[in-house]
Amino acid sequence: MSTQNTNNNAQEQLLTRREFVMLLVGAGMSVALANILADPLNPLFQKILGGNIDRERYAAASTDKPRWGMVIDLSKCIGCEYCVYACQATNDVTDAMRWNVHIVDQTPTGDIFHMTRPCLHCNNAPCVSVCPVSATYSREDGLVVMDYDKCIGCRYCEVACPYGARSFNWEARGDEPNPRAPEWGTPEVPRRPRGVVEKCTFCIHRIDAGLAAGLIPGVDPAATPACVNICPVTARYFGDLNNPESEVSRIIASTATFRLREDLGTEPNVYYIPPEGLAI
Amino acid sequence: MISLARRTARQSPLLAIWYLFLFTLVAVGVYSGARVLIEGLRVTNLTDELPWGLWIVIDLSSIALGAGAFTLSAAVYVFGLKHYASIARAAVFVGLLGYTSAMLALFVDIGRPDRFYHPVLYWNPHSVLWEITIAVMFYTTVLVLEFTPIIVESTPLNRYSLARRLGHRLHQVMPVVALIGMGISMVHQSSLGATYGILTARPVWFSPTAPVLFILSAVAAGPALTLLVTMISGELMQKRMVPEDVLQGVARFIGFASLAYLYLKLWSWMSVNYYSHVPGHAASIRILNENTPYDFTFWWGEILMGALAPAIIFLWPRLRRNRYMLMLGALMVVAGLVINRWNVTLSGLVVPLDWSPGVLDVFPINTYEPSLIEWGVAAGIVGYSWLGWTLGVRYLRLYPNAVRVMRRRAVTRPAVAESGEQPATAR
Numbered sequence: 001m002s003t004q005n006t007n008n009n010a011q012e013q014l015l016t017r018r019e020f021v022m023l024l025v026g027a028g029m030s031v032a033l034a035n036i037l038a039d040p041l042n043p044l045f046q047k048i049l050g051g052n053i054d055r056e057r058y059a060a061a062s063t064d065k066p067r068w069g070m071v072i073d074l075s076k077c078i079g080c081e082y083c084v085y086a087c088q089a090t091n092d093v094t095d096a097m098r099w100n101v102h103i104v105d106q107t108p109t110g111d112i113f114h115m116t117r118p119c120l121h122c123n124n125a126p127c128v129s130v131c132p133v134s135a136t137y138s139r140e141d142g143l144v145v146m147d148y149d150k151c152i153g154c155r156y157c158e159v160a161c162p163y164g165a166r167s168f169n170w171e172a173r174g175d176e177p178n179p180r181a182p183e184w185g186t187p188e189v190p191r192r193p194r195g196v197v198e199k200c201t202f203c204i205h206r207i208d209a210g211l212a213a214g215l216i217p218g219v220d221p222a223a224t225p226a227c228v229n230i231c232p233v234t235a236r237y238f239g240d241l242n243n244p245e246s247e248v249s250r251i252i253a254s255t256a257t258f259r260l261r262e263d264l265g266t267e268p269n270v271y272y273i274p275p276e277g278l279a280i
Numbered sequence: 281m282i283s284l285a286r287r288t289a290r291q292s293p294l295l296a297i298w299y300l301f302l303f304t305l306v307a308v309g310v311y312s313g314a315r316v317l318i319e320g321l322r323v324t325n326l327t328d329e330l331p332w333g334l335w336i337v338i339d340l341s342s343i344a345l346g347a348g349a350f351t352l353s354a355a356v357y358v359f360g361l362k363h364y365a366s367i368a369r370a371a372v373f374v375g376l377l378g379y380t381s382a383m384l385a386l387f388v389d390i391g392r393p394d395r396f397y398h399p400v401l402y403w404n405p406h407s408v409l410w411e412i413t414i415a416v417m418f419y420t421t422v423l424v425l426e427f428t429p430i431i432v433e434s435t436p437l438n439r440y441s442l443a444r445r446l447g448h449r450l451h452q453v454m455p456v457v458a459l460i461g462m463g464i465s466m467v468h469q470s471s472l473g474a475t476y477g478i479l480t481a482r483p484v485w486f487s488p489t490a491p492v493l494f495i496l497s498a499v500a501a502g503p504a505l506t507l508l509v510t511m512i513s514g515e516l517m518q519k520r521m522v523p524e525d526v527l528q529g530v531a532r533f534i535g536f537a538s539l540a541y542l543y544l545k546l547w548s549w550m551s552v553n554y555y556s557h558v559p560g561h562a563a564s565i566r567i568l569n570e571n572t573p574y575d576f577t578f579w580w581g582e583i584l585m586g587a588l589a590p591a592i593i594f595l596w597p598r599l600r601r602n603r604y605m606l607m608l609g610a611l612m613v614v615a616g617l618v619i620n621r622w623n624v625t626l627s628g629l630v631v632p633l634d635w636s637p638g639v640l641d642v643f644p645i646n647t648y649e650p651s652l653i654e655w656g657v658a659a660g661i662v663g664y665s666w667l668g669w670t671l672g673v674r675y676l677r678l679y680p681n682a683v684r685v686m687r688r689r690a691v692t693r694p695a696v697a698e699s700g701e702q703p704a705t706a707r
Contacts (some may be wrong), residue, residue, distance in 0.1 A: 154389075159332060166328070
């Protein structure tokens with residue numbers, strides 16, 4: 001504005017050469033960035049995400065008994081709900097049945113903070129122990145998953161889960177498109193039938209396929225939960241809690257973390273970094 | 281069928297109206313049940329936050345009210361109180377109706393009724409609900425076994441010697457069947473309480489006394505329902521179904537069971553509400569009292585009406601000998617039990633979970649009012665069990681010792697009716 005006021009000659013030009021070049025460069029960079037963000041397999045993106053991992057040391061420290069876990073940094077979370085939407089698209093979840101939830105809470109000091117919660121994949125999962133047909137079970141790698149073909153829909157797991165991490169298919173779903181696809185991803189798993197309970201799987205299909213392809217879950221985006229990949233502020237980390245070289249293990253070893261309702265003895269595999277002002 | 285209906289209507293218009301009422305209930309239930317099976321559970325008012333409601337209350341209540349079967353069978357076959365055999369058969373029938381009602385409720389309540397048999401295939405011995413399912417299945421089989429001789433005896437099947445022999449053989453092994461039944465019953469009646477008692481996530485529920493409270497209340501309310509239907513049927517059919525001393529004995533037993541229930545219930549209440557202050561529990565009770573009539577229904581419905589008043593009626597001989605007081609007491613125990621099962625089921629679910637580490641009450645209180653379809657299914661189940669009882673008491677030999685009596689209303693001279701009752705009361 002001030003340039004225009006002082007320089008009357010410039011009024012004839014729409015853009016100066018410098019502005020034109022800068023616009024061109026900016027547009028090019030946006031396209032490149034959009035390309036990287038849209039394709040998690042882009043090597044550049046992988047490098048950004050996996051930059052904190054020394055693959056050789058990770059491989060040396062890894063065992064054949066991984067335990068998958070997550071770290072969520074509440075001091076970083078801005079409440080954008082990208083994790084919620086990416087999860088909905090990837091796992092083909094309806095809006096009413098969100099596997100990831102976001103709520104706004106407050107610290108004792110009066111500051112608001114954003115709280116997000118996937119399934120916590122507890123080591124002592126109440127949902128697993130109450131299921132009358134073993135439809136929900138704990139895998140050796142710590143994942144709490146469901147066999148939708150066994151579930152009878154009694155909903156005892158919903159009653160038992162202290163974190164409200166389960167959703168029941170109250171009605172049948174047609175073949176209408178998922179409202180979050182394709183903007184937030186494409187469905188990678190089949191829809192669940194009416195009358196069964198469902199829950200977050202930590203994108204188990206990506207983990208299993210990724211491991212088979214020699215990828216590292218939490219490092220290689222193709223083997224990492226959608227909510228972790230999408231987070232624009234890197235508030236979510238994923239990896240093998242049994243491998244000291246994984247990013248999650250290193251964060252837990254070096255930072256003060258807590259788990260939700262530790263008093264219940266559920267031993268969740270999701271760790272939280274508290275927001276400022278929240279004593280743990 | 282039509283001629284039978286005409287004959288019933290001519291003989292007793294009241295009975296015809298009663299049948300019509302019951303058939304209407306069943307029809308409403310069939311319609312509502314069909315709607316649920318076709319459209320799914322979205323026709324209910326249940327949510328992910330409050331996934332259990334009226335049907336689970338019916339399931340729990342009918343199983344508890346069926347407990348007269350194991351209690352009175354045990355009295356006869358295990359503890360050798362032979363003269364209670366005159367009421368044990370009716371108790372077994374009430375039990376059978378109760379357990380099948382519960383199965384109907386569960387069948388509609390689960391999201392995938394087509395997979396109802398899955399607990400048999402896919403075991404999870406660590407789940408109380410798995411254990412309950414298996415036990416209920418076994419126990420219903422026990423009830424059917426116990427009931428087969430009665431069916432054989434009361435129907436044209438009795439003409440066939442094979443059926444008669446089978447019935448007789450079953451009758452011979454009945455002590456063993458009753459013993460097994462008692463074992464299974466005691467385990468799963470208490471496990472139903474454990475369904476709630478073991479859940480750490482819900483402070484109102486989490487309690488070591490929940491399983492014991494469930495079996496104690498069932499042991500009181502099961503025989504109470506048997507007593508109630510026995511007396512009502514006797515009044516209406518102008519029969520003395522069982523000897524008076526058996527009625528009095530059952531009533532005394534219910535009185536003591538109610539006292540035991542009351543004792544444990546009060547201590548359970550005092551230990552967490554009066555003598556200690558557990559934050560989660562206190563907060564839950566506060567939420568319940570602010571949002572629901574929990575306080576009122578707990579003290580007036582469960583404690584006073586459901587346990588204390590009936591205990592007084594059943595243990596005070598003067599009150600107990602009045603047959604209307606006896607019926608009233610039994611009705612109060614039954615109603616108190618249903619209120620208790622409603623309160624227990626809903627109290628844990630109305631209070632929201634609290635998992636966020638912040639200070640705000642971010643989760644809303646869960647409210648619940650059964651939908652019309654839910655009431656419809658409930659009406660159908662009630663209609664089924666009442667119809668079953670009406671037909672059973674009319675056409676089966678449920679009371680081997682029943683004798684016809686003249687009641688006051690039936691004769692012009694009251695003195696005769698009074699004297700007709702005397703011998704039994706005097707014993």
